[in-house]
Amino acid sequence: MSMRRESFLACVQERGEYRTAEAAERAARIVLALLGAHLVGTVRAELAARLPETYALILLNPLQAAEPLSPQRFVRATAAWIEGATEKTALWDISAVLSTAADSAGDALTREILLQLPPGYDLLFGHPEPT
Template identity: 45%
Template sequence: MTVTTAPSATTTPRTTSPWASRTTIPGTSTLSRPMAPRPRAAEDSRWTALVESVRDAGQYPTASEAERITRIVLSALGGQVIGEERVALARALPEEAARVIASQIPATRRLTAAEFVDSVATRIEGATPATARWDVSSVLSVLPPLLGEALTTRILGALPRGYALLFGRADLGARR
């Protein structure tokens, strides 16, 4: 982003985007028309709201700690959710969270809920199984309002039994 000054007595910052001059549509030639500004602020605020929800749920002292935990847990989740549920999950979340989910290679073997928590514990320095469970629940329990009831149910149906508690739901399903 470049800041320029207007040629007036008062200095007024004006921003120009490097993407504003051309638009490329896959499979077509470059069009010479201005792009509509991306609603970055809205996406950034959705990510910030997610991190703040995690901070509140986990009682983390800082937003940066909540963001770190959010990224770790979403990264682990990104390997466990596959197929259509993974695509729907990414679409329902803020763009930054979707990137974290989509950047993971889907696991070849689904982890049980306990194994999932243990895998997160290995990613957090000094974590114990108890603190990792707290961290996982702090992140996953704030997702259902973003995902909606139907998608949350689909995701839980695709995961091994036991994840419902991590998402803040009672696990009332029949044993598999």
Template identity: 50%
Template sequence: MKPGTPETVRKQRTHEAATKRGTTDSARWRQLTESVREMGQYTTRAEAERVTRIVLSALGGHVTGDERVALAQALPREAGRVIAAQIPATHPMTAREFVESIATRIEGATPATARWDVSSVLSTLAQTIGTSLTTRILAQLPPGYALLFGRAELVTTASSSAGL
């Protein structure tokens, strides 16, 4: 192809846009994992990245439908891939079971340290994706997850649901 032809210019612009998107997306991934590092008080970003991948991969199996698509799109491409690559879970896990499943995936973790890890990632995730999408995701999950996302768990009592 000759330099300066419309086809050459178009291909060059497409390549430049893809490179810019990749850089921007890479920066968003670094920003996400840096936020997790700060929230979880991890020593290194590599440790925060490892924990982020583990928690997001577990979450990806439990968020389905439009919320799963919206979540993957709201996150940096790398995080979205981790979410989207998961096979949907066959049964919902309680928040406790979710944390315990994370504990089995992190070497040396206890339920207490896994809860810290999960909360560090999911609280950061909630800040990243915003209130509306977080609320939609929580509506799909069993009760108990809100605290992991850094939110209060609102419980409906029998008297309030009866209109008393």
């Protein structure tokens, strides 16, 4: 396990306030698999290059999306994949993972990623907001 993977997961775990690294890992895998289905070409490759290898592979071999999901449907899809999740907890999961991915990507690449996504995803890439 590379340090990069550990630090990525530690960041997700802290932002998502997960009790265990396993919970953070599960969220990271599901959210990045769904995100990967929405990105194409060099943008997806560049993001993958900045993620730890485990997550890069997930991003590059995504769950196929028949159509781009709106942010609301992305949240619902995430909730469906995470056992015991609600839309509210899924939103928290997504935000923890995507804000960490955005930090890895940097501002310029994050802007390019958002251009490939339906409107409203910028909110999902923000830090989780305590309710």
